Amino acid sequence: MAAAVLIKNLRKSYGDVPAVKDISFTVEPGEIFGLLGPNGAGKTTTIRCLCTLAKPDRGKIEVGGISAIASPKAVRQRLGYVAQEVAIDKVLTGRELLKLQAALYHLPKKSIGDRTNQLIEVLGLQDYADKKTGTYSGGIRKRLDLAAGLLHQPEVLVLDEPTVGLDIESRMVVWEFLQALREAGTTVLITSHYLEEIDALADRLAIIDQGVVIAEGTPSELKDKLGGDRITLRIREFTPYEEAEKAKYILESLPFVENVIVNTVQGNSLNLIVTSGQNSLSKIEQSLSEVSLPTFSLAQSRPSLDDVYLAATGKTIMDAQIAASSSRDLKKEKKQQMK
Numbered sequence: 001m002a003a004a005v006l007i008k009n010l011r012k013s014y015g016d017v018p019a020v021k022d023i024s025f026t027v028e029p030g031e032i033f034g035l036l037g038p039n040g041a042g043k044t045t046t047i048r049c050l051c052t053l054a055k056p057d058r059g060k061i062e063v064g065g066i067s068a069i070a071s072p073k074a075v076r077q078r079l080g081y082v083a084q085e086v087a088i089d090k091v092l093t094g095r096e097l098l099k100l101q102a103a104l105y106h107l108p109k110k111s112i113g114d115r116t117n118q119l120i121e122v123l124g125l126q127d128y129a130d131k132k133t134g135t136y137s138g139g140i141r142k143r144l145d146l147a148a149g150l151l152h153q154p155e156v157l158v159l160d161e162p163t164v165g166l167d168i169e170s171r172m173v174v175w176e177f178l179q180a181l182r183e184a185g186t187t188v189l190i191t192s193h194y195l196e197e198i199d200a201l202a203d204r205l206a207i208i209d210q211g212v213v214i215a216e217g218t219p220s221e222l223k224d225k226l227g228g229d230r231i232t233l234r235i236r237e238f239t240p241y242e243e244a245e246k247a248k249y250i251l252e253s254l255p256f257v258e259n260v261i262v263n264t265v266q267g268n269s270l271n272l273i274v275t276s277g278q279n280s281l282s283k284i285e286q287s288l289s290e291v292s293l294p295t296f297s298l299a300q301s302r303p304s305l306d307d308v309y310l311a312a313t314g315k316t317i318m319d320a321q322i323a324a325s326s327s328r329d330l331k332k333e334k335k336q337q338m339k
């Protein structure tokens with residue numbers, strides 16, 4: 001059986017900005033696949049190439065074995081795309097907008113009414129469908145976008161950051177809906193910079209950084225590969241650097257401690273990697289009290305996807321996110337995209 005989506009050695013630049021340098025991944029039929037990465041990593045560009053909205057410089061893109069480059073129309077019929085932001089006519093009602101969209105997808109006239117009603121019901125939009133979309137909240141708006149992406153019953157639904165800016169309740173609605181879609185056999189490809197979103201939803205994922213894939217696998221495979229547990233320790237609420245260094249020296253001598261970093265950005269807290277299952281917390285507390293160092297807080301956790309990103313890039317996704325948002329000219333990008 002052909003892969004639902006195959007992307008191989010994709011490359012795409014905007015002028016001299018290499019948005020995607022070399023991205024490859026495969027999405028199997030019926031799975032939720034996540035593309036995780038900070039803003040600017042190349043997720044949207046990859047998705048736009050897949051959905052035939054941007055022309056790649058190089059690489060192979062297939063949907064169900066069909067080339068997106070040679071047969072863009074056939075590929076568009078198989079894909080539903082829910083973009084990050086959609087500019088819509090706010091005067092139309094949700095129902096009118098869906099009907100218009102259905103006509104653009106060339107759905108048979110007879111089936112448009114039924115399909116629209118069905119999606120309005122499935123997405124819980126009955127109370128909103130006949131109100132103008134300009135009155136919708138972000139969560140309702142996103143549900144309408146999902147309905148629009150599903151009108152032509154695509155084999156693969158592609159969503160670009162579907163929960164950005166949504167409150168927790170709306171986010172849950174989207175998550176549950178995507179899980180139900182998967183149960184019903186639709187393949188889902190979702191991009192996100194939210195670790196917990198990809199961790200909760202994705203059967204498999206690729207982590208993207210600066211236009212390349214830095215890790216691929218199931219969430220647990222990627223986390224287990226790192227090995228060990230994470231411990232965050234604060235000696236005091238704001239620990240003097242010398243004291244943190246002293247604690248580091250003591251902790252490094254413990255046999256179950258694999259690595260210690262003093263995190264200067266976080267008030268000189270200490271980040272440790274320890275061998276799992278060693279009753280580490282009490283041993284750490286005891287070793288510190290023997291040299292009269294207090295413990296303000298101490299917490300142990302399994303590795304997260306952020307640790308996977310950190311191990312591969314040397315920074316957290318949040319740090320990369322902040323760095324990216326200060327260096328991009330979004331107005332200029334929009335202009336270039338229109339070309």
Ligand SMILES: Nc1ncnc2c1ncn2[C@@H]1O[C@H](COP(=O)(O)OP(=O)(O)OP(=O)(O)O)[C@@H](O)[C@H]1O
Nearest residue numbers: 014017019039040041042043044045328333336337
């Ligand atoms: N139209 C454009 N013109 C010029 N540069 C662009 C354009 N679109 C994207 N870029 C640049 O390409 C890189 C990848 O951007 P892309 O939008 O694909 O990343 P992303 O991971 O999807 O982030 P976001 O979620 O913020 O869109 C960034 O450095 C960005 O500044």
